[in-house]
Amino acid sequence: MSDVVLQSIVKRYGQTLAVDDVSLSIPQGHLVALLGPSGCGKTTTLRMIGGFVGVTQGRIFVGGRDVTALPPARRNMGFGFQNYALFPHMTVAQNVGFGLEMRKVPKVEAALRVRTALDRVRLGHLADRLPKQLSGGQQQRVSLARALVIEPDVLLLDEPLSNLDAQLRQEMKIEIRELQRSLGITTVFVTHDQDEALSVADRVVVMRQGRIEQDGTPDEVFETP
Ligand code: ADP
Ligand code: ADP
Numbered sequence: 001m002s003d004v005v006l007q008s009i010v011k012r013y014g015q016t017l018a019v020d021d022v023s024l025s026i027p028q029g030h031l032v033a034l035l036g037p038s039g040c041g042k043t044t045t046l047r048m049i050g051g052f053v054g055v056t057q058g059r060i061f062v063g064g065r066d067v068t069a070l071p072p073a074r075r076n077m078g079f080g081f082q083n084y085a086l087f088p089h090m091t092v093a094q095n096v097g098f099g100l101e102m103r104k105v106p107k108v109e110a111a112l113r114v115r116t117a118l119d120r121v122r123l124g125h126l127a128d129r130l131p132k133q134l135s136g137g138q139q140q141r142v143s144l145a146r147a148l149v150i151e152p153d154v155l156l157l158d159e160p161l162s163n164l165d166a167q168l169r170q171e172m173k174i175e176i177r178e179l180q181r182s183l184g185i186t187t188v189f190v191t192h193d194q195d196e197a198l199s200v201a202d203r204v205v206v207m208r209q210g211r212i213e214q215d216g217t218p219d220e221v222f223e224t225p
Contacts (some may be wrong), residue, residue, distance in 0.1 A: 001028045002063040002186050004049060009058035011044050011210075018044045020210035022058075026203075031180050031187040033196060033201035041188040041210040043158055049188060050156050051075050062153060071101075078147030078185075080157040085129040086142055093118065093127040096146045103150065111145035117149040120179060137168040144176070148183070155180065155187040161196060173200050198222055 004026040007212035011019035018040040026032050034042040035059035049060060050071040059068045067075050086095050093114050100110040118124045118213045131139055140160065147155060160176065161169045177200055180187050191197050198218040205213040206221060214221050 003028045004154055005061040005187070006045075006049070007059040007061070008065055009045070009048060009178070010056045011041070011053065012056045017210055019048070020034070022138060022207075022212055024205060024212065024215070026186060026188065027185055028063075029184040030202045031132075031177070031200065032203045033188060033191055033197035033206055034207060035190045035191055035197040036207035036213070042192075042209040044064070044208055045190055045192050045207070046156050046158055050077050052079075057122060075154075076150065076152050077154045077156055078150055078152035080143050080147045080155070080160045085166060086146075087138060088113075088131055091128050091130060091140050092123060092134070095131065095142055096149050099150050113149050113151075114145075117141070117145040120148065121145045135171060137162055140164060140168075140172055141175075144179070148179070148185075153186065155185050157187065158190045160175055160189070162193070168194075172224050176200065187218070196224070 006024040007020055009022045016059065022045060026042070034045060036042055038079070044053055046155065048055050051070060055068060060068060061067065061077065087098065094118055097110050097114045098103060100113060104106055112150070115124065121144050123138060123141050126138065130167050131142065134142065142176055152180070161172055164172060173196065189200060200220060202217065204214070204221045205212055
């Protein structure tokens, strides 16, 4: 079980109070959207969960384990970036397999897992292409496969749809939702787009100036005047 619990998290960058006493409990298998205007602390919160940014104060638990002091590689989380961050000189399969190589997963097993991950995002037929030979939506799927291939306990997605055109955004939103449900993977999804949060998440956490302003189901949050 990999529920995620944030206990009174504070993050300061010098004088800037980026995250100001955030507590949050995300049950195993839920998809929570962190929503709010630019600068409200969404990305910082996501990066603290992933371990890419250290907390100033507070604790983070995953599946009951205190991960606050662990480096990213020891948290078993998949991270999807806004701008894909694919290696341009590596094929799709190599991009997806990179994290497994880092983790010293044996080659045969790694190849199998890469294939499974690519099939999940319907890219099995493009395994040998380079990123630049793919469309934006396909590149985004590679990024998702790369996050999933390590069989993470938690999936962290930072504005995963914001570089896509409207139609692709719609498609990818549904795909991410279906994958998330079928794998039952606890997911935190950062977005500044209210409609996106409403349609994709089980629960929406609205942040403002480093604090949680609202926290509820999409209906609860958007019915509030
Ligand atoms: P959001 O993701 O909601 O746009 P961020 O978490 O990126 O918000 O930023 C929250 C606040 O922290 C902002 O005021 C931002 O300028 C500041 N901030 C973010 N990252 C850094 C950093 N590496 N160094 C200094 N200040 C930062
Ligand atoms: P996003 O909010 O989508 O992550 P930003 O443009 O806010 O994008 O931030 C881009 C990068 O710059 C991030 O790594 C963030 O941590 C860093 N950053 C943001 N605000 C500041 C700041 N005031 N000082 C230094 N670095 C910052």
